Amino acid sequence: MTKSDLIDRLASKVGNFSRKDIEVIVDTVFGSMADSLSKGEKVEIRGFGSFKVKFREGRNGRNPKSGESIFIEPKKVPFFKAGKELKERVDSE
Amino acid sequence: MTKADIVEITYDKAGLSKKDVAEVVDLLFETIKGALEQSEKVKVSGFGNFTVREKRARRGRNPQTGEEITICERKVLTFKASQILKKQINTTS
Numbered sequence: 001m002t003k004s005d006l007i008d009r010l011a012s013k014v015g016n017f018s019r020k021d022i023e024v025i026v027d028t029v030f031g032s033m034a035d036s037l038s039k040g041e042k043v044e045i046r047g048f049g050s051f052k053v054k055f056r057e058g059r060n061g062r063n064p065k066s067g068e069s070i071f072i073e074p075k076k077v078p079f080f081k082a083g084k085e086l087k088e089r090v091d092s093e
Numbered sequence: 094m095t096k097a098d099i100v101e102i103t104y105d106k107a108g109l110s111k112k113d114v115a116e117v118v119d120l121l122f123e124t125i126k127g128a129l130e131q132s133e134k135v136k137v138s139g140f141g142n143f144t145v146r147e148k149r150a151r152r153g154r155n156p157q158t159g160e161e162i163t164i165c166e167r168k169v170l171t172f173k174a175s176q177i178l179k180k181q182i183n184t185t186s
Contacts, residue, residue: 001128001135009124014117021109025117028103030140036094038182043094048122051172053182076182078141080172089130090145091168 037078049082096122129170141174 001009007026011019033043033051043051058074082090096118104114125143128135135143150166174182 001125001133003137003139006121006124006135006137010117010120013120013124016113017109017117021107022117024107025103025109025114026121028106029099029118029121030137032099032102033094034140034178034181036098037178038184041094045096045099045122048126049170078174078178078182080141080143080174082170086126086129086170089126090132090170092130 040076045083047083047085049080049086051078051080053078132168137175139175139177141172141178144171144173145169146171 003026007019007022010026011017011022014022017025036043037051037053040053053076056075056077059072060069061072062069100111100115100118103118104111107114125135129143129145132145134145137143145168148167148169151164153162153164154160155162
């Protein structure tokens with residue numbers, strides 16, 4: 001399911017909104033989550049899961065092709081942890 | 094950030110009734126959960142992909158007691174952040 005499939009499915013379930021309205025909502029939901037994460041905040045959606053950003057220290061690595069030693073800059077990495085309900089639903093049957 | 098904050102931001106931006114926006118946001122997460130429950134991959138461009146992976150049964154150990162146990166085969170949900178999200182997280186601080 002892509003984002004546009006998701007918008008179509010939502011549009012077929014909700015009567016009083018245009019597809020365009022749904023599109024704005026879906027884009028804003030994910031946009032606001034991304035903004036919040038980039039401020040270093042945690043995003044928690046009950047029954048779905050939580051997103052947070054972890055900090056990775058810089059380290060010395062190697063270019064696997066040339067064997068050349070390089071420094072890998074410190075960076076922030078987003079993580080997702082599925083909530084209990086979603087975990088159970090994914091694993092059910 | 095919680096779902097209530099997401100609804101607040103989205104309703105501000107979309108110019109629709111808060112009650113309606115809250116309903117669509119709930120439905121949005123429910124639709125994603127429904128797809129994942131069917132082991133369908135969910136791709137949100139600009140944000141990331143949710144994939145259900147099947148894990149085979151394996152032998153494990155209870156780290157507390159040292160007792161050997163069999164970990165059953167199961168399905169787990171993984172999230173892979175998009176390049177755009179990773180970049181955004183590392184540019185704003």
